[in-house]
Amino acid sequence: MPPSTSRASKVLSMKDAVAEYVRDGDTVVIEGFTHLICFSAAHEIIRQRRKGLTLCRLTPDLIYDQMIAAGCAKKLVFSWAGNPGVGSLNAFRSAVEGKGGGPLEIEEYSHFGMVARLCAGSAGLPFWPLRDFMGTDIPRANDRIKTVTCPFTGETLAAVPALRPDVTIVHAQRADEQGNTQIWGLMGVQKESAFASKNVIVVVEELVSEALIRSDPNRTLIPGIVVSAVVVEPFEAHPSYAQGYYDRDNDFYMAWEKISNTPEGFKKYLDEYVYGVSGRAEYMAKNKGLAERIKASHQVCDGVNYGF
Amino acid sequence: MEETKTNAYTQSEMMAAIAARELRDGEVVFVGIGLPNLACNLARATHAPNLLLIYESGAVGAVPDRLPVSIGDPALVTGSLMVVSMADIFQCFLQNGKIQVGFLGGAQIDRWGNINTTVVGAYGKPKVRLPGAGGASAIAISAQRTLIISKLSKRNFPEKVDFVTSPGMRYPGPGPSVQATSAPYHEVFGKTGSRRSELGMTGAGPVRVITDKCVLELDENVGEMTVSALYPGVRLEEVKAEVGWDLKARRELPLVEPPTARELTLLREKLDPKKLYLK
Numbered sequence: 001m002p003p004s005t006s007r008a009s010k011v012l013s014m015k016d017a018v019a020e021y022v023r024d025g026d027t028v029v030i031e032g033f034t035h036l037i038c039f040s041a042a043h044e045i046i047r048q049r050r051k052g053l054t055l056c057r058l059t060p061d062l063i064y065d066q067m068i069a070a071g072c073a074k075k076l077v078f079s080w081a082g083n084p085g086v087g088s089l090n091a092f093r094s095a096v097e098g099k100g101g102g103p104l105e106i107e108e109y110s111h112f113g114m115v116a117r118l119c120a121g122s123a124g125l126p127f128w129p130l131r132d133f134m135g136t137d138i139p140r141a142n143d144r145i146k147t148v149t150c151p152f153t154g155e156t157l158a159a160v161p162a163l164r165p166d167v168t169i170v171h172a173q174r175a176d177e178q179g180n181t182q183i184w185g186l187m188g189v190q191k192e193s194a195f196a197s198k199n200v201i202v203v204v205e206e207l208v209s210e211a212l213i214r215s216d217p218n219r220t221l222i223p224g225i226v227v228s229a230v231v232v233e234p235f236e237a238h239p240s241y242a243q244g245y246y247d248r249d250n251d252f253y254m255a256w257e258k259i260s261n262t263p264e265g266f267k268k269y270l271d272e273y274v275y276g277v278s279g280r281a282e283y284m285a286k287n288k289g290l291a292e293r294i295k296a297s298h299q300v301c302d303g304v305n306y307g308f
Numbered sequence: 309m310e311e312t313k314t315n316a317y318t319q320s321e322m323m324a325a326i327a328a329r330e331l332r333d334g335e336v337v338f339v340g341i342g343l344p345n346l347a348c349n350l351a352r353a354t355h356a357p358n359l360l361l362i363y364e365s366g367a368v369g370a371v372p373d374r375l376p377v378s379i380g381d382p383a384l385v386t387g388s389l390m391v392v393s394m395a396d397i398f399q400c401f402l403q404n405g406k407i408q409v410g411f412l413g414g415a416q417i418d419r420w421g422n423i424n425t426t427v428v429g430a431y432g433k434p435k436v437r438l439p440g441a442g443g444a445s446a447i448a449i450s451a452q453r454t455l456i457i458s459k460l461s462k463r464n465f466p467e468k469v470d471f472v473t474s475p476g477m478r479y480p481g482p483g484p485s486v487q488a489t490s491a492p493y494h495e496v497f498g499k500t501g502s503r504r505s506e507l508g509m510t511g512a513g514p515v516r517v518i519t520d521k522c523v524l525e526l527d528e529n530v531g532e533m534t535v536s537a538l539y540p541g542v543r544l545e546e547v548k549a550e551v552g553w554d555l556k557a558r559r560e561l562p563l564v565e566p567p568t569a570r571e572l573t574l575l576r577e578k579l580d581p582k583k584l585y586l587k
Binding site for chain 2: 033034035058059078079080081082084085088092093096097098108109110111112113115116118119130131132133134135136137138139140141147155156157158184185186187188189190191192241243247248250253296299
C-alpha cells in the first residue's frame, strides 16, 4: 500500500509494520548516522526471518552486522563498515574475507557517494553529480560510479545513480499519528532517505498530537505524506541513542567486539536478545538498569516566537 | 611503567601537540575521532580559541564537553553553533570549499600521500577487510589542506598501497587489487602519474604527515614526501628504516619542540584523562 493522505491513523505495531512493508528481496534502508539507528526494527526483521535483502546504509554498524549474521542479507551497499571507535564488524568481515557466513555481495561508495545517491532519489532525479572519487581506486571496484561532463563548464565530475529503496525505516524523537516527524540533534540522511523511498516506516520515542507538531513546524524533518506507518516504542534505538531521551551506550559498542567475534557468540546474542523477546519492552526488561544508566541529562532550549 | 615525569611524554602526546600547532586561530577544521579530535581541542584550549570544529555527522562549531568516542556523539550537538544534514556537510561545507583543514589517517600510506583504508590484499578476496572510505576521500579532495597523522612503520608506509581510498599528490595507478577490474572509462578518474589538480581536485592535498618520529611535508610540484623536521633524539636513518622506499629529506633538519608542560597537562587532565587515545 502506498502512503495514504487519508486522515486514518498510521500507527502500527512494529510486528505489523514490518510484516506489511518489508518483503523478502527488498532493498531496505535503515538510516541514522550514529544517532537514531532503529535497532528494534532490525530485530523484528530478523524475528520475521526476512531473506535476500539488499541492505543500504552509510555505516552498516552493529545493526546490519546482526542482520548479516542472522542471514537476512544478500547484498550490502555502504560507505564505512566498522564498529565506530572500536574496530571491525565481525559478520561483515568474515563474509567478505571468505571465512564463513557468506556469500555477501558488496557495493561500495564513500559517505559523500551514498549521500549523493539518496539526494538523487529524494529529488526525483536519475543520478547526482559530485566531486569525489578522482585519484582513487573506488570507481575501479564499483562500476556504478561513473562520470558526467558539465554542459556549462566542461568539468568532469563523478556521478552516482539514485538510490530508491523499497522501504526506509527511520527513527525519530516524535511524530503525530499521520507521520509528521520531528527530529533534533544529528539528522544524518533521514530526510533524503525518507523522500527517496517507496514506503517509509517512522519509529518514534513518543507519539504526540498534531497541535504539538504545528507549534514548532521548523523542527519537522519528514512530512506525513511520505510516511506509510508510525511505530511507537521507547528505547528502540539502543545501543544507538536519541538526543534528549537517552545516551549512546558506548559500553555496549565496546562489549560487542567480544560478543560478536565468534559465530557462537553471535548466535547466543541473537537467541537471547532478538529471538528471545517479542519486542523492545521485553528487551529493556531483560537489560536491567539500562534505562537509568543511559538516561539523558536535561538541557532544554527556549522556544521561539512563530507569531505574525 | 605508565608513570611519567613532568618533562617525559609519549609518542601520542607528541603527535597530538604537533598536530595542534599546525592549526591557526579562526580556521575551520573537519575533525575526526581520536588524535585529530585531541589536537583540535588542544589548539582550542591554547593558541586557537576561535577554531571552528565541524564533524562529518553534522555538528558545526562543536564544543564537546566529553571526549567523543564516535563521530556522532551527542555531546557534539549540545552547545554547538549549528546542526546540519550530511548532505549539507558534504556539499555546502566541504565540496563548496568552506573547510580549511581536514585530518586523515590509514592502514597504508604511500610516498605521494595516497591512503588505503579499504583492503589489504585483493579487493575481491581480501586478506584484511578494512572499513572503507567513509568521508575520507571527499576530505582528501576538497579540504583546502589535509594533515595525515600516522605512526611510522614499513607496514604503514609501503612502496605501494593495495588500494587508493583517499588521493594524495599523484595517482599511483590502480592498486594491485583492482587492476583486473579496470575499465577504460575509469581512466578519467586518474591515469598513472596524474596530478591532483589535473583531476579536478580543489584542495592542496596532504601537506604534512605527522608521525611518531618526524614531520614530513608534501606539495603538488615535488609530489613525494620529504622529511622536514625530526623529533628530539631521533636520527634520520631510523626514520628511513621505517619506510618502504628511499625517503627524501631536507638538507637542514630542525628539531621539533617537544610538548610543553601546559600542553601535557591539558591533554592528560582535561582532554583524555582515561587515556583512550593517548596510549
